[in-house]
Amino acid sequence: MAVAGFPLGRVDTAMTPQERFEEFLQARGKRITRQRQVIVDHVSSHHEHFDAEQLLDDLRKTPDGAKASRPTVYRTLAEMVAAGLLKEMVLGGRRVYEHDYGYPQHDHLHCTSCQKLIEFTSDEVSQFCAAVAAKHRFRAQGHRLIVSGLCADCCRNRSASRHQDRV
Amino acid sequence: MAVAGFPLGRVDTAMTPQERFEEFLQARGKRITRQRQVIVDHVSSHHEHFDAEQLLDDLRKTPDGAKASRPTVYRTLAEMVAAGLLKEMVLGGRRVYEHDYGYPQHDHLHCTSCQKLIEFTSDEVSQFCAAVAAKHRFRAQGHRLIVSGLCADCCRNRSASRHQDRV
DNA sequence: TTGTCTGCAAACACTTTGCACTTTT
DNA sequence: AAAAGTGCAAAGTGTTTGCAGACAA
Numbered sequence: 380m381a382v383a384g385f386p387l388g389r390v391d392t393a394m395t396p397q398e399r400f401e402e403f404l405q406a407r408g409k410r411i412t413r414q415r416q417v418i419v420d421h422v423s424s425h426h427e428h429f430d431a432e433q434l435l436d437d438l439r440k441t442p443d444g445a446k447a448s449r450p451t452v453y454r455t456l457a458e459m460v461a462a463g464l465l466k467e468m469v470l471g472g473r474r475v476y477e478h479d480y481g482y483p484q485h486d487h488l489h490c491t492s493c494q495k496l497i498e499f500t501s502d503e504v505s506q507f508c509a510a511v512a513a514k515h516r517f518r519a520q521g522h523r524l525i526v527s528g529l530c531a532d533c534c535r536n537r538s539a540s541r542h543q544d545r546v
Numbered sequence: 547m548a549v550a551g552f553p554l555g556r557v558d559t560a561m562t563p564q565e566r567f568e569e570f571l572q573a574r575g576k577r578i579t580r581q582r583q584v585i586v587d588h589v590s591s592h593h594e595h596f597d598a599e600q601l602l603d604d605l606r607k608t609p610d611g612a613k614a615s616r617p618t619v620y621r622t623l624a625e626m627v628a629a630g631l632l633k634e635m636v637l638g639g640r641r642v643y644e645h646d647y648g649y650p651q652h653d654h655l656h657c658t659s660c661q662k663l664i665e666f667t668s669d670e671v672s673q674f675c676a677a678v679a680a681k682h683r684f685r686a687q688g689h690r691l692i693v694s695g696l697c698a699d700c701c702r703n704r705s706a707s708r709h710q711d712r713v
Numbered sequence: 714t715t716g717t718c719t720g721c722a723a724a725c726a727c728t729t730t731g732c733a734c735t736t737t738t
Numbered sequence: 739a740a741a742a743g744t745g746c747a748a749a750g751t752g753t754t755t756g757c758a759g760a761c762a763a
Contacts, residue, residue: 410717410762432752448720453753469636474752488684497682507670508693515664516698517655524691526675531683577737577742599727615745620728641727 396423396464396480403462414447418455422465428475428496431456468523470494486524492533563590563631563647570629581614585622589632595642595663598623635690637661653691659700 394402400419401411421438422429429437435452447455456476459465466479470489486504488497504524512519561569567586568578588605589596596604602619614622623643626632633646637656653671655664671691679686 408717412718412762414719430752450721450754451719454718469639472636488679488682488686490684491687497684499678499682501674501678503674504671504691507668507674508691511666511668512655512693512695515655515666516701517657517664517693518696518701519655519693520658520695522691522693524671524675524689526679526684526686526689528679528687529685534683534685575742579737579743581744597727617729617746618744621743 396478399480400459400462400464404458409458414451415455415458418447418452419459419464422459422476422478426478428470428477430473430475468525470496470525484521487526488530489525489527490530490533491527492529495530495532497530563645566647567626567629567631571625576625581618582622582625585614585619586626586631589626589643589645593645595637595644597640597642637663637692651688654693655697656692656694657697657700658694659696662697662699664697 397416397419400415403409404411404415417438418434421441422434425437431449431453434456435447435449438446438452456465460467460476462480464478464480465476467474467476469475471491471494483500484505485498485500488499489495490497504522508519508522511517564583564586567582570576571578571582584605585601588608589601592604598616598620601623602614602616605613605619623632627634627643629647631645631647632643634641634643636642638658638661650667651672652665652667655666656662657664671689675686675689678684
C-alpha cells in the first residue's frame, strides 16, 4: 500500500519518536530492549501505512540481529499506539498503522481499487466534529474521516473495462 | 451495543427491504430460501447496530424453525451488503452492520467507553467530502466519519474515577 | 538480583471453505 | 431433475496468551 498525494511533513517536536518512546517506557517501569528499539527505529524511518505482518517481514529481511518475533511485534505496536507514536485504523479488513506523533491531524481518501491512501488536512472537519460533539454533550477525543472511491488512476483504467468491487 | 441520540427514521422507498432482497436474489439466479427470509426479516425488524455472532444468537433464541447456521448467517450478511441493504464497518475490532437501504446517509459519534453509537446527519460533511475528492480528481463513492470520545453519561462517571481506555 | 521481556508453541476469536445432503425452482 | 443452498466439521486468518529461559535495570 502506498501513500500518495501530498505527504505531510513532520511538525516541530521536542523529542524524536525514539526519545518519546523511551520516556513512555521508563515512566511506567518498562524496559528499553533491543527489540523495542529495532521496531521504533524501523517504523520511524518508514513513513508509509503498514500492518503488523508487513513490519514483521521487513524486520526479517533486515541484516541479522535486527529481528523480533511475531508476538513482540504485536506487543510493541500496541505500546506505540498507547505512547501516541502510532495511530491504528482498519481499512478493507486490514489493521494498518500510521505515524501520529509529530504529524498533523489529517484524514484520508481511500482508493477501493488499488488501496492507495491519499492524505489531506482540514481544519473544517475538525471544527465540524467539535461542533457536533458539543451539540450532543459528547467529549470528543478525535475523529476519523475516510472518503472511499476511485483514485484518478483507477478511475481512468476503470472507464474502459468495468469490474465489481466492494467498498 | 445500543444506538442512542435521534434514531433516524426510514425514508420513503418503493420496496420493503424484503422485496428488494428478493429482487436482488432473483436477478442473479439465487434462491429465496427460508433461512434468507428469516435473516432479512429479523434484521429488518431490529434497527440497532449488530455483528454476525449477535445475530446468530438472536436467531437461536427465536421460536424454533426460525434458525440458520453460522456459515449461512455470514453468507447472507455478505449478500445483504452486496444488495445494498446493510453497510459494514469496523468499530473497536468488531465488524458491525447497520441498515443502509432506505436510511439517510449519516455519521457517528462513538463512545469508546460504553461503545454506544450516536448517529447524526450532515449535508456539510457530504459536501465537504465531494469538494476534497474533486480537488484530488478522486471519484468519491461514499465516506465514513466517526468522532470518538466519551458520551455524556460516561463523561460524568469518568470525572470521579479515572480509567485508561483505547480509542 | 529482581522483575520484565522474549520467543516458542498453543490458544484464540472470528470467518471461510469442502463436501454430502436438502431444498427451491 | 437440475442447480443452488444448507449445515457440519475442518481449515484459515490475524492476533493473543502461558510459560520457561533471557536479559535490562
